[in-house]
Amino acid sequence: FAKDGRIVYTTAALGVVLDPSSGKQDFFGLHQEDVVSLAVHPGGEIAASGARAPFSRKKLVDVFVWDIATQEVLARLSGFHRGGVGCLKFSPSGSKLLTIG
Numbered sequence: 001f002a003k004d005g006r007i008v009y010t011t012a013a014l015g016v017v018l019d020p021s022s023g024k025q026d027f028f029g030l031h032q033e034d035v036v037s038l039a040v041h042p043g044g045e046i047a048a049s050g051a052r053a054p055f056s057r058k059k060l061v062d063v064f065v066w067d068i069a070t071q072e073v074l075a076r077l078s079g080f081h082r083g084g085v086g087c088l089k090f091s092p093s094g095s096k097l098l099t100i101g
Helices: none
Strands: 007-011 014-018 025-028 035-040 046-051 060-067 073-082 087-090 097-100
Touching: 007 035, 014 035, 046 087, 046 097, 060 097, 073 097
Parallel strands: 035 087
Antiparallel strands: 007 014, 014 025, 035 046, 046 060, 060 073, 087 097
């Protein structure tokens, strides 16, 4: 959940931000393949998402850190994970992001 009560989740290659009171959805759509990991920062204003690589390819995939309110990219972590990013987790303070690929 975001700080303002919106629900943050993934479907296919999208990060989705749903306002349950209005039904309005906003989308983060910079991933090229299915998003398989998502973490919301402890402050509830930032999300991180990671995808898998295309089937039968072991290409490098990116982790995006993005603003939940605007879907603006805050950071793009590249060159670390080949094949996919299976797990993301912010530290309790929010100062660090664990990525497992």
